[in-house]
Amino acid sequence: xxxxxxxxxxxxxxxxxxxxxxxxxxxxxxxxxxxxxxxxxxxxxxxxxxxxxxxxxxxxxxxxxxxxxxxxxx
Amino acid sequence: xxxxxxxxxxxxxxxxxxxxxxxxxxxxxxxxxxxxxxxxxxxxxxxxxxxxxxxxxxxxxxxxxxxxxxxxxxxxxxxxxxxxxxxxxxxxxxxxxxxxxxxxxxxxxxxxxxxxxxxxxxxxxxxxxxxxxxxxxxxxxxxxxxxxxxxxxxxxx
Numbered sequence: 001x002x003x004x005x006x007x008x009x010x011x012x013x014x015x016x017x018x019x020x021x022x023x024x025x026x027x028x029x030x031x032x033x034x035x036x037x038x039x040x041x042x043x044x045x046x047x048x049x050x051x052x053x054x055x056x057x058x059x060x061x062x063x064x065x066x067x068x069x070x071x072x073x074x
Numbered sequence: 075x076x077x078x079x080x081x082x083x084x085x086x087x088x089x090x091x092x093x094x095x096x097x098x099x100x101x102x103x104x105x106x107x108x109x110x111x112x113x114x115x116x117x118x119x120x121x122x123x124x125x126x127x128x129x130x131x132x133x134x135x136x137x138x139x140x141x142x143x144x145x146x147x148x149x150x151x152x153x154x155x156x157x158x159x160x161x162x163x164x165x166x167x168x169x170x171x172x173x174x175x176x177x178x179x180x181x182x183x184x185x186x187x188x189x190x191x192x193x194x195x196x197x198x199x200x201x202x203x204x205x206x207x208x209x210x211x212x213x214x215x216x217x218x219x220x221x222x223x224x225x226x227x228x229x230x231x
Contacts, residue, residue: 003125004121007121007124007125008121010124011117011120011121011124012117015117015120015157018153018154018157019157019160019161022154022157022158022161022162022187023161026162026183026184026187029183030181030183030184033183
């Protein structure tokens, strides 16, 4: 097996392993914190001013959904 | 791969990731497809630099100068953040998921992970860029110079 192919396989394996580890960690965290996080999201007032934007992603506090704009839904 | 090609690849990736940082700059669909399109060049960047990174990693615990050690720590953190932002991006995607026929409401946790890893990726990317500034300017200077046969040989090494 030549060196390039070895590097390609190594990079793909490390990437997939990292992605799997992150996926499992987030899913387990979601299971553990799930009810609390959902309750917090639902009890938050649905106001545009309280939506958060980080990494360019707007998050609606009432629903926890990603949005381009956040509307009051009370 | 020549230094010239690597420089264009790296600068293109840097620019694409900065533009993709905020979906409101491009619209959500462009943001998602731009990030998806950046996966292959990112993997290529990793493959090109894999052997050098592994050589540094092997010497990490023994004797290593401060800069390569810092590079390795930053690069590793950037790798994890980039994988995290890509994975969470797929988990919260609407344009790509819609095109593939999935219409799942993204969870608040994955949205938080996507926001956090996006911030971390951009911050680490800027540090990564700064730490490799010497190589970038060197490669740019070599590109600007008229190429000679010996320079071309050097470039491909």
